[in-house]
Amino acid sequence: MTPVELSRTVLRAMRHAVDAGELSVAVPETVGVERPRPGGCGDYATNVALQVARAAGRTPRQVAEAVAPRLAAEDGIAGVDITGPGFLNITLTRSPAEALVRDVLAHGRRYGHVHPDTGQLAQLHAPREVRALVVADAARRILRSQGTLVRLTCDAAPDPRWADVLGVRVDAYGIPPQPLPGLRPVPAPADPLPLGRDAARWALLHPAAHDHPRTDPAHGGDLHLAQRESNPLFRVRYAHARCRALSRNAAALGFDAHPGDVHPHDIPHPQALLAALGDHPAVLAAAARHRAPDRLARHLVVTADALLAYQHAVLPRGDEKPSATHRARLALAEAAGTVLAGGLSLLGISAPAYL
Template sequence: MTPVDLSRTVLQAVRRAVDGGELAVAVPVRVVVERTRPGGSGDYATNVALQLARPAGRPARQVAEILRHRLLGTPGLAGVDITGPGFLSLTLDRAATTDLVAEILREGTRYGYGDVLAGQVIALHIPHETRAEVIAGALTRIIASQGGQAEIRYEPSRAAHAAYEGTRAPGTGAHTHVTLRPTPEHPPAQSTPHPGDDARLWSLLHPAPHDRTHPVADLLVQRESNPLFRVRYAYSRTRALTREAAHLGFTTTPDTDVAPGTPGTESVTPDTAAPATRHSGPPATPGTAPAPGNEPAPLDRATAPAALAHEAEAPPDTDVAPATPGTESVTPDTDPAATLGTAPATRHPGPPATLGTPGTPGTESVTPDARPAAATPGTAPAPGTPATHLLQTLAEYPPALQAAARHRTPDRLARHLLLVADAFLGFYSGVSVLPVGDEKPLAAHRDRLALAEAAGAVLAGGLDLLGMHAPEHL
């Protein structure tokens, strides 16, 4: 159940309470449901009872109790609590979270598409300026994802540019005229971005239209402060997990498992080519841009930057250098069959890893006294874990995409992709997604792999709408 679904569910509860005579108020147009803030209970919360208290002439907690009674038993909700002066705290059914992952995997890169703009034709009036053209081009795709159509119309003083003319909409539907005049690119470039020029596209799309653009040189460096690198790196990690799982002979569904090394098992998606040989070139040095025409040096799991994990999930005193492949060791009494979002065991302290620098071998061992509590494999993650945070971020992708289409702001989509990437990297650094050593694939590993592939689908779909490439290898 996504925040949009929760908003509709609460709104229906209000409508039923009004129809039943329990509340004498005008039904609001929409209900805002937000993620629970630190220290709160449940997964999401809404202040609708506080908003309706004054018009209803009742205390907010009494209004909240009426709505709580209407919400109890709703499919997808495990609990509804009243907190504070009258907030409704909503706890999702853990089975609904697994349904969300299944929905994302089923819809793929089209997850989040809808029809909120169906029948609408939006005329985008722009100056003949590079950033305005790029924003308008991204908006034509974003608006189309929500069932609408967009026309790009240049200001009368300049002729339309053929590369960004877009699809002319038929003369039907409700026309909406929008004028886009973003802050021009600084410094101005001599040409428009070409396909594959992701750094420049991101520099134009990620900032809000009224903000100045990012320096393109900063987006060519592989480091944590580079938002585009984090998004692209997170997607490449999801693809690497899928390839490595196929090499181990298992996928997210048990009935499609194959023996390791079977020809044709290099990828689980029919339209994906076999994995290319990893490059062995030297990694990029932080603070320097790669040579023109050269792609950034690819990274494998052994050289992944430890700094990419959330600070909240990896305290400074637990940073370790990434281990050389094959050096991960698990003590015999450590049970790896933990749930999807179980926090990792305590690691031996070591020097923080730097980007592109292999870590000290043997630092990846797990101490027996830090074994997490065992849980049933295949269950949904517990609240407050990195996996739950990632699930919530994925659930919020459709409303973020709708907001980007409604408000004509592709930067909202770019910022949410960054949230998804950071949430995935926090999850990726906190658990062993794949079996380690002689460990057999368990239900927990399948759940973690499915969650990783769902994150990859969202990242790929969002980058495609922005006109950017999602790299298989990085």
């Protein structure tokens, strides 16, 4: 069961409790599930009981006690425990790692996207400044991934090179008659175009909006072009390329990926990579909500570093024969590569298969 499916299951259990008269409260349209925090247990946890307790006229624990038995009776749920003031801790019947990998591979680069469209509309307006427009362009892409239709405007006609080199597209330009909520990050200190599209966009998007981007060669701008570990963009793109290389090498050894249980006692441990993949939908939602592409960029670095630390366990070594474990590890690596490719695409950056 994927996190999205589990969220729907929690809501269904709550509706059953309401229909049975055990609760009197409006059931939320959505509910979040996440990995248990310290003190929790199981595969996932939700704080929905705390969210609706006041409206239900009950304590959070009483709400949780009404929902827990019905949730435990749902298919795919092995057990439900109540911890703290009223957190529902859920144990699944299938390995959560396998379910997560299947979910990523099933959705491909659209993993974490919202479908169908929500019907929401957003207006983004930016000054005629290269970083502001690149940030707005990436924010538009991320918002679109979350089912929102976006219109991007600018104070004046952008430099045509910003479209040709950086891929920026503006729907209209001109000073609006009324002030609009705008994106005004710290401007680029130097022209980023000499860096090329991928490095320039990363240089402008990776820092938070209030941080100064490095686009001046005299102040580290050329580091975005460096093919070494100290360059976060290189690590992200290299991790994606390594994933594609693992798939090619596995095919040469006569096996392919198949999602399965990835054991937590594996060396190196897969938890960091699984956590990064599981967090991806929430990162996209937060990046869209805050119009902050830098959140996605930093998350891609975390995912890439976790994959690079895990990659050495994927393929058989020495006289080892390919096994179900190797196929499951390869599926996990391919899921990570899929997330990296999808995230880079939303930032307007390419994800080469060879690097």
